[in-house]
Amino acid sequence: MINVVARSTYLRACLNPSRSFVKKSMLLNRASFHSAIGAVAIPKLSDPSLLRHRAFVNNEWVSGNTSDVFAVHDPATSKEIGLLPDMGTEETRDAIQHASKAFQEWSQTTGKTRHDLLKKWYDAVMENQEDLATILTWENGKTIGEARGEIAYGATFFEWFAEEAVRTYGTVIPSHMPSQRFVTIKQPVGVVGIVTPWNFPTAMITRKVGAALAAGCTVVIKPGAETPYSALALCELAQRVGIPAGVVNVVTTHKHVADVGKELCLNPTIKKISFTGSTQVGKLLMSQASSTMKKVSMELGGNAAFIVFDDADIDAAVEGALASKYRGTGQTCVCANRIFVQKGVYDKFAHRLAEKVREFKVGHGFSIETTHGPMINEKATEKVKHHIEDALSKGAKLLVGGKHLGGSFFEPTVLTGMTKDMAVSDEETFGPIAALYEFDTEEEVIQAANDTPFGLAGYFFSRDIGRVWRVAEKLETGMVGVNSGIISNCYAPFGGVKESGVGREGSLHGIDDYMNIKYINMGGI
Ligand code: SIN
Numbered sequence: 001m002i003n004v005v006a007r008s009t010y011l012r013a014c015l016n017p018s019r020s021f022v023k024k025s026m027l028l029n030r031a032s033f034h035s036a037i038g039a040v041a042i043p044k045l046s047d048p049s050l051l052r053h054r055a056f057v058n059n060e061w062v063s064g065n066t067s068d069v070f071a072v073h074d075p076a077t078s079k080e081i082g083l084l085p086d087m088g089t090e091e092t093r094d095a096i097q098h099a100s101k102a103f104q105e106w107s108q109t110t111g112k113t114r115h116d117l118l119k120k121w122y123d124a125v126m127e128n129q130e131d132l133a134t135i136l137t138w139e140n141g142k143t144i145g146e147a148r149g150e151i152a153y154g155a156t157f158f159e160w161f162a163e164e165a166v167r168t169y170g171t172v173i174p175s176h177m178p179s180q181r182f183v184t185i186k187q188p189v190g191v192v193g194i195v196t197p198w199n200f201p202t203a204m205i206t207r208k209v210g211a212a213l214a215a216g217c218t219v220v221i222k223p224g225a226e227t228p229y230s231a232l233a234l235c236e237l238a239q240r241v242g243i244p245a246g247v248v249n250v251v252t253t254h255k256h257v258a259d260v261g262k263e264l265c266l267n268p269t270i271k272k273i274s275f276t277g278s279t280q281v282g283k284l285l286m287s288q289a290s291s292t293m294k295k296v297s298m299e300l301g302g303n304a305a306f307i308v309f310d311d312a313d314i315d316a317a318v319e320g321a322l323a324s325k326y327r328g329t330g331q332t333c334v335c336a337n338r339i340f341v342q343k344g345v346y347d348k349f350a351h352r353l354a355e356k357v358r359e360f361k362v363g364h365g366f367s368i369e370t371t372h373g374p375m376i377n378e379k380a381t382e383k384v385k386h387h388i389e390d391a392l393s394k395g396a397k398l399l400v401g402g403k404h405l406g407g408s409f410f411e412p413t414v415l416t417g418m419t420k421d422m423a424v425s426d427e428e429t430f431g432p433i434a435a436l437y438e439f440d441t442e443e444e445v446i447q448a449a450n451d452t453p454f455g456l457a458g459y460f461f462s463r464d465i466g467r468v469w470r471v472a473e474k475l476e477t478g479m480v481g482v483n484s485g486i487i488s489n490c491y492a493p494f495g496g497v498k499e500s501g502v503g504r505e506g507s508l509h510g511i512d513d514y515m516n517i518k519y520i521n522m523g524g525i
Contacts, residue, residue, distance in 0.1 A: 056235040058098040059245035070254035075141035088256035102246025111166040118162035120241035154203035161210035188216030190271030193264030198224030215514035225254040297503030302456030305449035306336035312461035320485030330432035374408035384431035455498035
């Protein structure tokens, strides 16, 4: 006689014959997936001296005041890359003093001198692109192709701001007084505190530091604790090309990140804080910085709408969605978070998107066939899992993916049948889920797209020129991609509205955030 437990197991297997097989093969697949990842060799650097295991202050490689260190890991394997000093308030204060001393001379250099040095730094980055990309992939996990792209993208900020350094024009203002003349000049704000994230370990630094140095400011940088090696490699190159001591400083920290951030924000010698990261941390830094009325640039979280209208070129929209959504495995502030598709093309779009996502190959960033690397760490996969479970429990359908592959790996996922009550609607996933909402009218989708406190980027695909203008004007975001899924570059202003931040980076506006306008009234004429 079959006992009760065995019988019910048997019945379940009959009702769902593939179930036990799937479970077993999933486990086997997962084990072989991870052993393949563990077997991937880290490429050797042609210049190993770019991998620095110390912080960088006043052109010196320094340890902290204590023996405190923290480890940096390869997100794909969790293997340790190296140890760095875990610095705190005192070391930050010391770096600020060096930056302040350096400011006395750096702020007096000509725009042409700063142009020449930034241009040399740009050349050095491009000459070392492969090594810098290797370091970036190793500590961040993105594919080596994406990392090479980020190095080139990051370097353009040095080139662009080198060219802006010689164009910080003032104005001559027509006077209403016959005996007076009015002019304005632009001057560097002073020492800048820079706090950057792990998702673009190079480009988020160059976008800020390029502008700051071009303006005549000096900087103290706190890079993301997960990805400090890219920042330090940039410092090694800065030193080689002759950027003077104290102009660029990097404080490394993990445990004391809140203390270092606080010191940067409270210290009166720092005149500006530039931060890229979450809205929550941005608000904290902004409130701390208000105590000494510092200038702030805040590039914060988003909840980007990506809209596909019936009249769109669907293939182009699919390509745009793939690029916008899955770049960096869904870990960019400008990633599409809510994909709204008009009724008439919903099924077609969903089907084509799912087909393409099925072709993705998740793996170690150094594997040649990998299209999408790991997330930054295992913890980051939890929100993705939560968003999927929440959506499925409220009626969404899973078209592709949906599984945590163990460690930091998550399958690129497509969900359909999304509704407003689901967590993705209000929270930035920061992971590889394309969440598809169906809509009817232009008015309805604009209302839905703007129904968020965030306003960084928005995207839409349409071939109707009237609609293009109407929707571009009505989206409450700092940036809009029309028939384009990738909008970031050094030439255009990057930044948000609403709770996505203040200030603009890159473009002709980027340098202004690091300068004060001084008005000079000349009388007695
Ligand atoms: C970000 O995610 O913070 C920046 C993305 C970009 O530069 O495109």
